[in-house]
Amino acid sequence: MKAKTMRQTLLILIFLFTIPSTYSQSLRTYSINGYVQDKESGERLIGCYVFDPEKSRGILTNSFGYFNITANEGNNKIATHYLGYNDQSISLIIINDTTIIIKLTPAQPFKLDEVSIISSGFEAKLSRPQTGLLNLNSKDVKRLPSFLGESDVMRAIQVLPGIQAANERSTGISVRGGSIDQNLFLLDDAPVFQISHMMGFFSVFNNDAVKDIKVYKGDIPANYGGRLSSLIDIRTKDGNLQNVAVSGGVGIICSNLSVEGPIVKNRVSFIVSGKYSYLGLLYKRIESNVDLTFYDLNCKLNAVINNNNRIYISSYNGNDNSKIGMNANYHNNTLSMRWNHIYNPKLFSNVSLIYSNYRYTTSYSTETNNNSLNYSWNSGIQQITLKAEYNYYLNSNNTIDFGASTTYKNFMPGKLEGNKTVIDNITKSEPFSNRVVDEQRVQEYAMYISNQQKITEKLSFKYGIRASLYQDMGGHWVYKLINHQVVDSVYEAKNKTYANFFSLEPRIGINYRTSNNSAIKASYSYTTQQDQLIMKTNGGGPLDVWFPSDNNIKPQKSSQYSLGYVHYMLNNLLEASIDGYYKHMTDIIDYKDGASFLESSSVYTINKTSYNFEEQLRAGNGYSYGTELMLKSDFNKLNGFISYTYARSFRKIPDINHGQTYLSPFDKPHAFDVFLNYNATKRMSISANFRCQSGQVTTIPFYVIEMWGKALSGYSNRNEYRLPSYQRLDLSLTIKNKEHPGQYYHSEWNFSITNVLNHANIQYVNFVSSKENPNIINAKGVSMLGIIPSVSYHFNF
The missing domain is CATH 2.60.40.1120 (Carboxypeptidase-like, regulatory domain)
Incomplete structure (x- = not known):
């Protein structure tokens, strides 16, 4: 019976694939x-x-x-x-x-006699059977008001409908109510596990090196997996094959420089793009014990072997050093080697070998007259992937994508080491509570197939499936938990598989053209996330810890339903769209009530340094839903968008909030955004961005009591209260220097003001017991950014 059903399914698929091609055989x-x-x-x-x-x-x-x-x-x-x-x-x-x-x-970027933009590509948007897809490039990023003189990729993504900044300080994002770790960031196909600089103020993506950005909010293509909420696919420039080109900029915090050109004209090219922050050098003039520096370096080699073969080798190297009370260093490395091959006009392939590495170290040292304390915390993750992808252009109505990949991951969740010395007539060392979370290794296999099919002139589909196998490998201690406490452990032999997670992930999208300038879209996607993240704060940051799913923490899963409508007006220069979605998530994790990351609640230990943080976590369900409205203009002199998002996000996890449903940390019901860019003259443009959204939810202490010599706090329900609403207006003025015929050097000045209204946006609240009465708790809201003017100079030749 099962074999018969499979044969029937296969016949149906063959029928769907061949209907359009059979119809087209009347002509060669x-x-x-x-x-x-x-x-x-x-x-x-x-x-x-x-x-x-x-x-x-x-x-x-x-x-x-x-x-x-x-x-x-x-x-x-x-x-x-x-x-x-x-x-x-x-x-x-x-x-x-x-x-x-x-x-x-x-x-030409601007002509006074033009009313419309050069080309909008609206036909492509109306025809593709995909919801929640947004496209950006480096020029789009530059149009937005800069932040401290820098055009930042993630700051641009944060203003898009359905996407919210984790907080004002962070470049992390929450997409349609999902958490920070549910977003997959790819840089030339290499995953980037930490996307922030300077504790979150800037992202690691150098806009001068960026060519194309695709943001998938819902219907993630079948060739990608491993995250629940979104895919941000960033592609860098290939390098100029014709001429040497130089561009750069100088700001109040950072400077950047890019050089590209041919090694062999029309055959081999390169690009090197770097950014360096010298904020730490400025700080040291005020306070010698403070340091804040970072750098990014993107390199790429592009070689045309012949008409059917092309090779790309791209790398990214980024580093942060900060010293504010404690020392912190975190480092990102990626390397992508890709080979494009055309077997025949209908079959295109890309084979990639990809490496990604993220490590961070924090350390602290203090000395007094009587003692000294030194400790360090190390964590990181490494990944190597080999994958092959194919595009098969079956006929004018069917494009089939298929491929497979294998990935090796090495997780280093954390290692805390230190020593304490007490001087009391005789110098002696006291024991330090070291903590070690064993390294864990994972092998992952995946394969996929999908088809984009045009059924009629008005109706098209995109459907596919992704299959993945996630295997935990031995070589470390494996813990058994009962009632969330470690009761036993076993050492699994190296390379032995002790846990397997298999997943089938269907994806389908539908597009129906209701007229020449409007379309209805719908999609369903099922996704699985095996890699887990423990976040120190909801905004995400360099001190977060990645670890794999295992026998105690299962992979997260999500089913998302989306429905949208898009309509073009005024000669296709004005786009109106509305998107609605519902997302159900299972096995999502959160801290238990009263959790402490570096404390174990169990009495069972292997040795004094062993630690299992899974005791502090709980897993359960979540759901989010919302509506996104946007009006986008693409006139040449005036372009931008107005958007409103209504979104809710909830969680229900046993042992958290008494088992009752509570608001997700990323629940912000209302968000209103306005971005406008006005080309006043050929040399001057003005841009403005305004955002008003609901405040962040928080949990507050109600009382403090003293028991057994310790101060114990009583808290409200989880995320029961909401901070005041967020409001911010940013302005920017760009003036190009006057140019003369035949001039090769081009430059411009950018003047920006962040938070023009100087609105104090409360990001979190500090709760401090009153000195007069310890039972009284005083609350003080903390805001991050006041009004900040900045200036930067940019050039290219």
Whole structure:
């Protein structure tokens, strides 16, 4: 019976795949394939819409600028739409499969006699069966008011509908009510586990090196997995194949410099882009014991072997050093080696070897007349992935993506070491409570297949499935917990598998064109997250700890349903959209009431240093829902958007909040955003960004009592209270220096003001017992940013 059902399912899939191709056999067809690239630099263009204007069908270039479109024998015409470039139309006489390189010319950024933008690509948005997908590039990021003189990728993403900053200090994000760890950040396919600098004020993504950003809020493609809420896919520039180009900038906190150019013209190129913060040097003039410095370095090599083969090697290296009371150092490394190969016009492949590493160390040292104390905390995670991805252009109505990957991960959750010396006539050392969480290793396998299929001129689907196997490997102590306390342990042999988690994750999206300028979209996605994160704060930060799912902590799972509608007006220059979603999550984790990260509640220990933090965690269910509205304008002189988001997020976890449903730390019901960019003249532009949203939830102490010589606090229900609403207005003025005909050097000044209204946005509350009466608790709200002016200078040649 089971075999019969499988045969029936297979026949149905074959039928769906072949209906459009059978219909098209009345005429002989051929493939028009190739790449779309920038005419001046040779940079491949991601997401360019290549289409047949007469038949109203088209395709987006993939992540490497490749496309394949089916054409009938004889006279044909193909055209392109890509934001920031002039539209192009090409006439062809097709007698066999044809390969072409389409070279697009960057459009003039501003012309007084133009009313509309150069090219919006609205047709692609109306046709793709995907909800919750947002596209950005480095130019979009620069349009927003800078923060302390810096254009920051994550600050730009935080203002998009459905996405909220964890807090004002953090570059971390909550997407549709999810937690900080539920977002997958990829830099040239390499995962980035820590995205912040300076304890959260800046992100690690250097905008000068960025080419394309895709933000998936709901319908994550089947070739990606491992997170519940979102995928942020960031691609860096390939390097100029034609000429050497230099760009950079100087701000009050950071400076950056990028150099790119050909090693072999039209064949091999490079780009090196770096950023360095000298804030620590300024601080040292005031306080010698304070240090705040960081740097980013992006490098990439791009080699065209021949028409069918291309190799990319890209790396990222980032480092932070801070010293404010304690020393902290955290380090990010990624390396991606990718090989593009075209087997034939219909089959494109990409094989990647990817390495990612994140480590951090904090240390503290103090000395008094009678004693000294020194300790350090180390943690990190390493990952190596080998994967193969394929795009098969079956016919004009079906594009099939499939592939497989294998990943090795090494988790180093934490190691606390130290010593204490007491001087009392005789110098002696006292024991220090060391804590060690054993290293853990994981092997993960995944495979996927999906198809984007056009059923009729109005109806299209994208459906697929991802299968993954997550295996915990031995070589460390494994704990058995009963009632959340360690009662036993066993040492598992190295490379022995002691826990397996298999997951099947279906994804489906539907798009229906209701008219030439509007469409309805719907999607369902099931995702699994095996990697877990313990966060010191809800905003996320460098001191967070990654660890794998195991016998005690199961993988998180999510089912998300989305429904949206998009409509274009005023000659497709004004976009109105509404998206609704419901997300149900299981096995999500949170701290138990009264948890202490470095304390164990069990009486069972292997030795004095063993520690199992899983005792402090509880798992349960959560759900979120919301509605996102946006009105976006793409006029040349005035562009931007207005958005409103209504979103709720809840959790219900045993042993937390007396087992009752409580608000997620990321529940912010209302968010209203306005971003406007006005090109006043050819040399001057003004931008403004205003955000007003609900305050963050918090738990407050009601009383303090003394018992057995200790002060014990009684707390409200979990996240029962909400801080005051958040309001912030940022302004920016950009003035380009006057240019002369034939001038190669271009420069501009940017003047920005952060928090123009100087609104005190409370980020958290400190609770302190009254000195007069210890039973009285005083609350003091803490805000992070007042009004901050900044200036920066940028250049390129």
